[in-house]
Amino acid sequence: MIDSEPDPRLWLRRYVPAPEARTRLVCFPHAGGAASYFHPIATALAPQTDVISLQYPGRQDRRHEPLLPDVATMADQITAVLATQEPLPTVLFGHSLGATLAFEVAWRQEQAGRAPVSLVASGRRGPGTTRDEAVHRLDDEGLLAEIRSMDPGNAALLNDEIMRMSLPAIRSDFRAAELYTLPGERRLSCPITVLVGDRDPKCTVDEAREWQEHTRDRFRIRVWPGGHFYLTEHASAVTEELRTAALVEH
Known part of the structure; x- marks a missing residue:
């Protein structure tokens, strides 16, 4: 069952408190990723910037919670939990x-009159582009190989046992990414930077330009x-x- 009122204590991680910050950066992990991936960014940008790293259900300390089924549901939950935070210019x-x-969260925030000052999209093709991908349907060995x-540069460092424990979340995230389709024409009012x-x-460079x-x-x-984890x-x-983006865009 999906919570109608998501708990900020579960979703939001502030690894370095920044109570006097005048801007905010919200970090969204990759498929199978966790909030801790962005710990170094929080360390580097605080205290000038309030860095929030999102922790999706189904991983690390939330591993026993139900996985969210699709991008729209995830975006609804994240938008709701971010709305509980003190307003700041946000990237x-x-x-x-x-x-x-x-x-998708930026779109929802804009419709609610709380548009971010900028969106930075990394390693992902434009929302309107599609590929015929079905990695989420592979067996466990196929998913691990993917x-x-x-x-590949860090493949030897990946812990096989931890990866296998994370497979349900990884598979669910791949399914959400691969089945996502843009729900109609959407243009944000804020700048977009793509990395x-x-x-x-x-994601090819041409797909990123979309x-x-x-x-x-x-x-x-x-x-x-570099590759996907450049x-x-x-x-x-x-x-x-x-x-x-955090200190200049606003």
Whole structure:
């Protein structure tokens, strides 16, 4: 059963408190990812920026909770929980599935009169583009192989036991990402910045450029050498992009 009033204590992680911050960055993890992935960004940007990392149900300390079934349901829950926070100029940042979620949340916030000041989408094709993908239907070994193929440079470091424990959440997230379709024409009023690796098997540079169709404001794209998790190799540069978005865009 999905909570009608999501609990901010479950969803929102502030690894570095920033009570005097004048801007906010909300981080949306990738498929199978957890809030802790963004701990280094919180450390780098606080206390000037209030960095919130989202923790989706079904992973880490929320592993016993029901998984959310689709992007729309997830976006509804996240929008509701973010509405409980003190208003601040806010940048939404998502990687992979997180980019799609951030876009859908930005749309909902805009319709409610609480539009973000900027959206930063990473490693994800434009919301209107589609692929015939069915990774979520693979057996466990196939799903594990897919995960390793997206980050071959760090494949040897992935803990097999932990990955197998996380498979239900990973499969559910892949299903949400792969079955997502844009519900009608949607253009945000805020700027969109897109970050992508030039060898990303899940998002070509041309697919990343399709994000420009979904803003009425400025569009910018940054391309780095690397695959789907290019941001691991270019962590400092990505963090500086986010610092600029959080401190300058507003």
